[in-house]
Structures are given as structure tokens and as C-alpha cells.
Amino acid sequence: MFLGLDSSTQSLSAILIDPERGRILHECSVNFGNDLPEFGSPKGFLPDGRDGEVHANPLLWLAALDLLLGRLAQSVDLSQVKCIAGSGQQHGSVYLDDSFESRLKALDPTKDLATQIAPALTRATSPIWMDTSTSAECAEITAALGGPDEVCRRSGSIAIERFTGPQIRRFFKSDPAAYARTQHVHLVSSFLASILAGRAAPIDFGDGAGMNLMNLAQLSWDPDLMQATAPDLAKKLPSLSSATRTFSSIAPYFVAKYQFAADCRIAPFTGDNPASLIGMGAGTPGLVVISLGTSDTFFAAMPEAKTDPKGFGHVFGNPAGGFMSLICFRNGSLAREKLRDQYQLDWSDFEQAALTHTREQAGRNLMLPFFSPEITPRHDFNAPMLQGSPAFESGTQPALQVRALLEGQFLNMRLHSQWMAVNADRIRLTGGASTNNGIAQIVADVFQAPVERLAIPNSAALGAALIAAAAGGHDLQTLQQTFCLASSESETKPDPTLSPVYQNALERFGSLLARELDR
Ligand code: XUL
Numbered sequence: 001m002f003l004g005l006d007s008s009t010q011s012l013s014a015i016l017i018d019p020e021r022g023r024i025l026h027e028c029s030v031n032f033g034n035d036l037p038e039f040g041s042p043k044g045f046l047p048d049g050r051d052g053e054v055h056a057n058p059l060l061w062l063a064a065l066d067l068l069l070g071r072l073a074q075s076v077d078l079s080q081v082k083c084i085a086g087s088g089q090q091h092g093s094v095y096l097d098d099s100f101e102s103r104l105k106a107l108d109p110t111k112d113l114a115t116q117i118a119p120a121l122t123r124a125t126s127p128i129w130m131d132t133s134t135s136a137e138c139a140e141i142t143a144a145l146g147g148p149d150e151v152c153r154r155s156g157s158i159a160i161e162r163f164t165g166p167q168i169r170r171f172f173k174s175d176p177a178a179y180a181r182t183q184h185v186h187l188v189s190s191f192l193a194s195i196l197a198g199r200a201a202p203i204d205f206g207d208g209a210g211m212n213l214m215n216l217a218q219l220s221w222d223p224d225l226m227q228a229t230a231p232d233l234a235k236k237l238p239s240l241s242s243a244t245r246t247f248s249s250i251a252p253y254f255v256a257k258y259q260f261a262a263d264c265r266i267a268p269f270t271g272d273n274p275a276s277l278i279g280m281g282a283g284t285p286g287l288v289v290i291s292l293g294t295s296d297t298f299f300a301a302m303p304e305a306k307t308d309p310k311g312f313g314h315v316f317g318n319p320a321g322g323f324m325s326l327i328c329f330r331n332g333s334l335a336r337e338k339l340r341d342q343y344q345l346d347w348s349d350f351e352q353a354a355l356t357h358t359r360e361q362a363g364r365n366l367m368l369p370f371f372s373p374e375i376t377p378r379h380d381f382n383a384p385m386l387q388g389s390p391a392f393e394s395g396t397q398p399a400l401q402v403r404a405l406l407e408g409q410f411l412n413m414r415l416h417s418q419w420m421a422v423n424a425d426r427i428r429l430t431g432g433a434s435t436n437n438g439i440a441q442i443v444a445d446v447f448q449a450p451v452e453r454l455a456i457p458n459s460a461a462l463g464a465a466l467i468a469a470a471a472g473g474h475d476l477q478t479l480q481q482t483f484c485l486a487s488s489e490s491e492t493k494p495d496p497t498l499s500p501v502y503q504n505a506l507e508r509f510g511s512l513l514a515r516e517l518d519r
Contacts, residue, residue: 001016001017001018001025001076001080001081001082002016002017002018002019002081002082002083002084002085002465002466002468002469002472003015003016003078003081003083003084003085003465003468004016004017004084004085004086004087004275004461004462004463004464004465004466004467004468005065005068005084005085005086005087005192005269005461005464006086006087006088006272006275006458006460006461006464007061007064007065007086007087007088007089007188007189007192008044008088008089008272008293008294008460009043009044009045009056009089009128009129009130009293009294009295010031010032010033010043010044010294011029011030011031011032011044011064012029012030012032012061012064012065012068013027013028013029013030013068013458013460013461014026014027014028014029014068014072014461015027015456015458015461015462015464015465016072016076016081016465017462017465017466017469017483019466019469019474019479019482022482022483024456024462024483025076026072026075026076027456027458027461028068028071028072028075029068029458030064030067030068030071032044032060032064035064035067036060036063036064036067039057039059039060039063041056041057041060043294043334044056044060044294045128045130046125049131049133050133051133052131052132052133052161052373053127053131053133054127054128054130054131054132055125055126055127055128055131056092056125056126056128057124057125057126058094058121058125058126058188058191059114059117059118059121061188061191061192062112062113062114062117062195063112063113063114065113065192065195066112066113066114069254069257069258070258072258073258073259077259078258078259078260079259079260079261080261081260081261081264082264082265082468082472083246083264083265083266083267083468083469083471083472084196084250084264084265084266084267084468085243085266085267085268085269085270085464085465085467085468085471086189086192086193086196086269086270086275086464087189087207087269087270087271087272087274087275087276087460087461087463087464088187088188088189088191088192088207088269088271088272089128089129089188089271089272090129090187090188090189090207090210090271090272090273091128091129091162091163091164091167091187091210091211092126092127092128092129092164092187092188093126093127093164093167093168093185093186093187093188094121094123094126094185094186094187094188094191095121095122095123095126095171095178095179095182095184095185096120096121096122096182096183096184096185096186097120097121097122097181097182097183097184098181098183099119099120100117100120100183100184100194100200101184101199101200103116103117103119103120104117104194104195104197104198104199104200104251105198105199107198107251107252107253108253109252109253109256109257113195113253117195122178122179122181122182123171123175123178123182126188127162127167127170127171128162128188129162129295129328130162130295130330131161131162131167132161132162132373132375132380133161133170134161134162134166134167134169134170135161137159137166137167137169137170137173138158138159138160138161138166139159140169140228141159141165141166141169141212141225141228141229142158142159144224144227144228145224145225145228148311151212151225152307152308152311153307154215154216154217154222154224154225155209155211155212155213155214155215155216155222155225156209156214156216156305156307156314156315156316156323157209157210157212157307157311157313157314157315158311159212160212160314160375161375161378162375163210163211163212164185164187164210164211164212164213165211165212165213165225165229166212166229168185168229168230168233169229169230171230172229172230172231179230182236183235183236184200184236184238185233185236185237186200186201186203186238187203187207187208187210187211187271189203189204189207189268189269189270189271190202190203190204190207190238190268190269192269193266193267193268193269195251196250196251196254196266197247197248197249197250197251197266198248198250198251198252198253199248199251200238201238201247201248201266201268201269202238202239202240202241202247202268203237203238203239203240203241203268204240204241204242204243204268204269204270204271204274204317204319205219205240205241205242205243205316205317206243206270206271206273206274206275206316206317206318206319206324207269207270207271207274207316207317208240208317209314209315209316209317210271210314210316212225212229213225213226213229213233213237214240216305216315216317216323219240219317220240221233221234221237221240241268242268242319243267243268243269243270243274243319243467243471244267244319244467244470244471244476245267245268245471246265246266246267246471246472247266247267247268248265248266249262249263249264249265249266250262250264250265250266265471265472267467267468267471269464270319270464270467271316272293272460273291273297273299273316273324273326273328273460274316274317274318274319274324274463275319275459275460275461275463275464275467276289276291276297276299276430276459276460276463277289277299277300277301277318277319277320277324277463278319278320278463278466278467278476278480279430279456279458279459279460279461279462279463279464279465279466279483279484280428280430280454280459280463280484281428281454281480281481281483281484281485281486282299282300282301282428282484283301283318283319283320283476283477283480284301284320284477285300285301285302285303285422286301286426287300287301287426287427287428288300288422288424288426288427288428288449289427289428289429289430289459290413290427290428290429290430290434290443291429291430291431291434291459292332292333292429292430292431292432292433292434292439293332293333293431293432293433294332294333294334295328295329295330295332296328296329296331296332296333296409296413296431297326297327297328297329298326298327298329298413298416298417299324299325299326299327300324300325300420300422301318301320301322301323301324302315302318302322302323302324302325302420302422304323305322305323306325306419306420308325308327308419308420309419310416310419312327312375312376312377312378312416312419313325313326313327313416313417313419313420314326314327314328319463319467319476320476320477320480325420325422327376327413327416327417327420328375328376329374329375329376329409329412329413330372330373330374330375330376331369331370331371331372331374331381331409332409333431333432333433334371334372335369335370335371335372335384335405335409336350336405336406336409336433338371339401339402339405343398343401343402345398345402347433347436349398349399349402350402350406350436350438350439351436351437351438351439352399352438353398353399353400353402353403353438354402354403354406354436354437354438354439354441354442355437355438355441356399359495359497359498361400361403362407362445362498362501362502362505363407363498363501363502363504363505364388364389364392365386365387365388365389365392365400365403365404366386366387366388366404366407366408366411366505366508366509366512367384367385367386367387367401367404367405367407367408368381368384368385368408368412368509368512368513368516369384369404369405369408369409369412370383370384370385371383371384376412376416377416377513377517379516379517384405384408385512385516386404387508387512388400388404392404403442406438406439406442407442407446407505408509410442410443410446410447411446411502411505411506411509412509412513413446414446414447414506415506415509415510415513424447424449425449425450426449426450426452427443427444427447427449427450427451427452428451428452428453428454428486429443429451429452429453430453430454430457430458430459431457431459432457434453434457435453435457437492440453440492441492443492444492444493444494444495445494445495445498445502446502447494448494448496448498448499448502449494450491450492450493450494451491451492451494452486452490452491452492453486453490453492454484454485454486454490455485455487462483462484466479466480466483
């Protein structure tokens with residue numbers, strides 16, 4: 001058996017696979033808000049940060065790991081697991097002192113992980129991908145490198161607020177003493193891999209590219225980017241590695257506590273999006289994936305590394321080799337949940353609103369679907385903007401709002417993905433909201449492309465399990481062909497008569513957005 005873990009914004013999930021029989025053996029998940037309410041993070045992060053800060057408690061992720069493995073050990077014989085790989089929400093960082101490695105070596109199975117690791121933290125909370133507080137640091141890094149194009153040429157992205165480099169710089173500036181005490185800066189992914197391995201884990205090329213610190217061409221830390229970020233960083237960053245090469249056996253803590261075999265191997269963990277690329281069977285170019293999670297993302301394996309001239313898109317390492325392009329939208333499921341709660345709806349109301357009156361309502365009313373600051377496009381929004389019929393603008397008909405929200409989210413995605421010049425002639429949809437047939441229909445209609453869904457909506461955890469099997473000697477391409485089949489019944493076809501309707505809506509949406517950004 002091979003185990004894939006995914007530590008996302010709101011939950012930690014596991015998928016166990018048997019690659020020889022092509023079967024998923026077990027799935028389970030811990031929801032941070034519901035299962036660990038004592039951390040005061042109903043959505044996985046700490047609410048009400050200052051100046052755009054969004055942090056999470058890294059001890060929550062450790063408590064979730066103990067809880068999840070305890071549940072798994074009750075249902076399956078974990079001694080059969082040959083290798084574990086995983087993924088984490090991207091960009092989030094964990095800061096640890098020089099006691100981290102000795103604490104990892106001495107983990108006591110009669111105690112929990114959180115209590116034993118807590119004293120090594122030099123920063124009590126971890127900035128995560130939703131954080132928008134580092135504009136000044138982005139500007140400083142950009143100036144030091146001589147402009148945004150140079151940062152992008154080296155790292156695959158311009159300096160981005162949520163990326164780890166600017167976040168490290170903010171920490172160094174605001175608390176230089178704590179920064180100086182920091183011996184290890186880990187990503188969520190490499191932090192969790194370190195815990196499982198009982199020693200410092202490398203960062204993989206997929207997640208490493210989301211830091212504004214890795215040189216894409218050389219797949220190594222870039223000395224100029226490090227210098228522009230904070231002093232002595234070279235000593236504090238882990239090494240870099242491919243995700244499909246194991247680096248350690250599992251720590252004795254997990255053998256004693258959850259009955260893993262002592263020779264179970266650990267692969268470096270990657271980012272949730274690179275793992276999802278694999279879990280969607282999209283590791284080789286040809287398929288576009290839209291993932292609807294806390295963030296919505298649009299990504300594809302790239303035939304050649306190409307950067308976004310406008311700076312919204314990113315290039316990350318692809319765990320299957322080569323690169324992937326990605327665009328991230330902050331107003332994803334949190335925006336959908338906001339509207340759902342505002343009108344006291346449920347997801348079947350979303351389905352209804354999206355599936356009925358298609359021809360009459362499609363593309364008529366426009367919503368800039370941003371309830372909170374957005375990253376694509378980058379702007380401090382605090383409420384959606386409406387333009388359309390009086391009934392729509394008055395906000396009295398929930399179905400009209402839902403339809404315009406979903407159309408707005410996917411028009412914004414279509415508008416900002418044009419730079420990739422990938423053929424979106426077949427889209428694979430994943431993430432929690434992807435099971436909603438109404439949402440799938442709107443994606444198909446807005447992009448005018450057939451939409452496929454796989455049996456497993458949690459593609460990041462599945463991708464991690466496939467990476468674990470690849471690290472254990474199985475062929476990644478064959479694994480994707482076996483596990484990532486889209487059933488033909490799952491295909492949602494676009495309505496071709498709506499092609500001109502959405503072309504026109506796209507232009508109107510683009511103008512409305514440009515006007516709003518200019519104000
Ligand atoms: C990608 C991004 C998010 C996080 C959380 O750049 O910021 O998608 O990975 O899922």
C-alpha cells in the first residue's frame with residue numbers, strides 16, 4: 001500500500017492505494033474546524049489578522065496528523081504501507097530553532113506531536129497563502145533585483161505577497177531577534193515530511209517554486225533572491241529535491257504509535273496544486289485542470305516554461321518532471337460560502353440556479369465576484385460589484401446572484417488564463433465544489449469546452465498517493481492512466497449556442513473590471 005496525505009487550508013486528508021490492483025483502499029479526513037475546535041480556527045486559519053495578515057497555527061496541523069493517523073490505524077494495517085508522500089497548502093511557512101532536529105529524533109510516542117514540537121517554534125503562527133500583508137517587502141525584493149521581469153525570469157513569478165520569500169522578509173524586519181534564532185524555514189509540505197521522517201526534509205521543486213527564492217532554470221536556491229530577502233537564508237533553507245525520490249525511513253514515533261513498518265519510506269512532500277496535477281492525470285501537457293477549493297486554481301502541465309507577462313500566473317515544478325503553470329484566485333469557495341450564507345441557501349440551490357433558465361439568464365448580469373482582497377487581479381476588494389437588471393442589482397433574487405457569482409468567477413478565470421495559451425478544449429474539474437452539476441455546467445459554458453470529473457474529488461491526496469507509489473518504483477505515467485480515468489457519463493458538454501453570449505459577457509466583464517481597478 002502507498003499512502004498520500006494532503007494538508008490543505010481546511011482539512012488533512014489521506015488516501016491509501018494499491019497500485020498493483022489499481023484500487024483505492026481507504027480514504028479519510030480530519031476537518032480542522034469541526035474536529036479540532038480548540039484551535040479557534042473554524043476555517044483552518046486564524047481570523048482577523050492585521051494589515052492583510054492571514055496566519056494559521058502550525059500545531060493545529062500536527063494535532064490533525066496525530067488524529068488522522070490514529071483513525072487510519074483503527075481501520076487499516078499500516079504496517080503494509082511501503083511509502084508515504086504528501087502535499088500541503090502552498091506558500092505557508094514554519095519557523096524553527098536549532099532544537100528542531102534533536103526534538104524530531106527524540107519524539108516520544110507516549111506524548112503528542114504538538115506538545116513536543118511547540119518549543120522549537122520561533123514564530124508561533126505561520127503565514128499562509130491568503131496573506132496579503134507583504135506589498136512593501138515585494139517592492140523591496142523587486143527593486144533589489146532590478147525590476148519585476150528579473151524576479152519573474154529567475155523564480156517563475158514576480159514578487160507575490162503570499163509567496164514565502166516576501167513573508168520571510170516581513171518576519172526578519174518585524175522580529176529580527178526571532179529571525180536570527182530561526183535555524184530552519186520550512187514550507188507546510190516540508191515541515192510535515194520532516195515530522196514523519198524524524199529529520200529535516202527537503203523542499204520539492206513544485207512547492208519550492210512558490211517562494212520567489214528558487215531559480216527555475218537551475219532548480220537551486222538563487223543567491224541574489226536570497227540576499228534580497230533576508231540575511232543568512234542559505235543556512236536556514238532545506239535542500240531542494242524531486243518529489244519522487246524518497247529521502248528517509250519513517251520516524252520510530254510512528255512505528256510505535258501507529259504500527260507503521262520501520263522500513264516504510266518517506267518522499268518529499270509537494271504543494272497541493274502540483275500534487276493535484278498528478279491526481280487529475282494531467283502530469284503531461286494536454287489537459288487543463290480547474291480546482292475548486294478554498295482557493296480556486298487553474299493549471300496545466302507546460303510543454304515549455306513560459307511566464308505570465310502581466311504577473312498573475314506562476315510557473316511551478318511538475319512532480320512528473322518539467323513545469324506547470326498556475327493561476328490562483330483567492331475568492332474561491334469562501335466567496336461561494338459567503339453568498340450561500342447571506343441568502344441562507346444550500347448547494348442544491350446553487351445547482352438549481354445554475355441549471356435553470358440558462359438561455360435567458362446566461363451572461364446577462366455581471367458580478368465582480370470579490371468579497372475580500374483578490375490576488376488575480378490583485379486588488380483590495382471588500383464587496384462584489386453588480387451590473388445588470390434592476391432585479392439583479394437590488395439583490396432581492398438569490399438565484400440571479402448565484403448565477404452571476406459563478407459566471408463572474410469563471411469569466412475572471414478565462415480572462416486571466418489567456419497568457420498560458422493552453423488549449424482549454426477539455427477541462428478536468430476537481431475540488432469540493434466540483435461535484436456540483438450546476439457549477440460544472442457553467443464552467444463548460446463559459447469556457448465552451450467539455451468538462452470531465454474523476455471519481456475522487458480530492459485530487460491532491462490521490463496525487464500524493466501516486467507520487468508515493470512512483471517513489472516506491474512504480475511508473476507515474478501508468479499510475480495516472482490507471483487511477484485518473486474520467487468516466488464518459490461524467491462529461492458535461494457546453495451549450496454551443498452560448499458561445500457568442502459568453503464572448504460578449506467576457507468583454508463586458510473585462511471593461512467593468514478595468515474601470516473598477518482604475519478607480
Ligand atoms: C496557489 C495557492 C493556493 C494554495 C492553497 O498558488 O496559493 O492554491 O496552494 O490551496
